[in-house]
Amino acid sequence: MIKMLVCDFDGTLDGGSSHGVNRLFDYLTKQPDIRFIIATGRTLPSIRVGLASNNYPKPHSIISDVGTRIHHNHSQKPDHIWHNQLESSWNKSKVESALAPLDFMGERIENHQGDYKITFEGKLSDPQYEQIESSLKLHGVDVHLTYSHDWYLDITPRGVNKATAIHHLLKQHKLSVEEVCVAGDSANDTAMLTIKGVNSILVANHYPEVAHLSDRDNVYTSRATHAEGVLEGLKYWQLRTGASR
Template sequence: MKQKSYLLATDLDNTLVGDQTALNNLFSFYRDKQFDPALVYVTGRHLNSALSLIKQEKLPLPDILITDVGTAIYHAPDWSEDRTWAAWVNETWSPNDVLSASADFHSIIRQNLPHQKRISYTLDSCQPHIVQAIQAKLDTHHIPCHIVYSSGSDLDILPERSGKGKAMEYVLLEYAKKGVNILLAGDSGNDAEMLSLDYPAVIVGNAQDELNGLPPHALLYRAEGYYADGIKEAWDHFYPTIHI
């Protein structure tokens, strides 16, 4: 990965994945131009769910897999976890305290996860005010954490040191070639932190309305194309000199 001059870091569901033709066209484009970019998948899914999707969609295996909204980082090909990142993230993480503080909110439904790297809930789309109430409760009890609300229903309570943006910064520092040409891609609120980094980034055309509030900047491209078509459109925008 450190030898590669280009890097694509993308969310999976509804960003890279969602239109099979667009997906095929994107990777055919990379093959035809002989880029062979390093691949980092950055997803809200847990490890086994992400690997299942990769297999189901016949996606190229990534060099790095960031899962659980940036709380865990795994290396190909054996998917061993980055222990340095895990130790740093979990040093101040108290999932049982989070569960205790959120227990009084009966209208939220806890998501079934195989671990406590994050605590995630599903909310009724008509009750976004609950997010602020939960945040206030956690603050009152001085529980260090990081809340991400996305897609109008998903509430992820993460370790305060985690998130897609922080995990991506760590991966770039530790594993990427210095000065690598990068494109970040996403479609929902849990991508906002990553898309706001100081690197070329794309919001795909089918993105959630919640990303409309991201401040515009020169490195943030809003694509018209949906899913992987939006990624290719942004690649052409940022790296036009790659055409032969």
């Protein structure tokens, strides 16, 4: 039985037709046992604006900043337990010092930065990405790198991403991985789409960088795009788990 739906926002829910959003909203309204969660690379202020732009379902929790921040309920109360765990493993100034000698890092737009996340924007070649890894290693900096959309480089504490944030929510709600659907479209969704045992949805408009995930047994690739693709995938996994209505 599916008890939680975790969705990326940009390109997964957002970007399609309002009709598709309305269909997903109506479907989830009729299935109150399914907790709806947003998992995005956006900051919390940014995803608040995004969610207000259409008839999106109200999330029970928001995982923002590529998994480094979690807020609960419609009041968006911060998850202090999660944030305190990250505090002890994050040294922003050390990361900045390690990358300072590199002149190709791209732009750091202020409102895209997070408390436990640094985001650079710009195209990186494979050799440049390898230089970043080498420089961080040389300076003894152990972090998690996520390069997505062939443009965004997110740097977060080691082992922290959308997947680890989801595992934190599963413990809170005493749910198993098999009771969860996750939906995404790009590389910063890879960690959650490949959680062992999870029911994954790759919307039809996914980026080429994640196309290979379609070969996995736990990944359903929708024929529809955006929110309609999420709904299609959710219904598929509900049938597979014997909980269709």
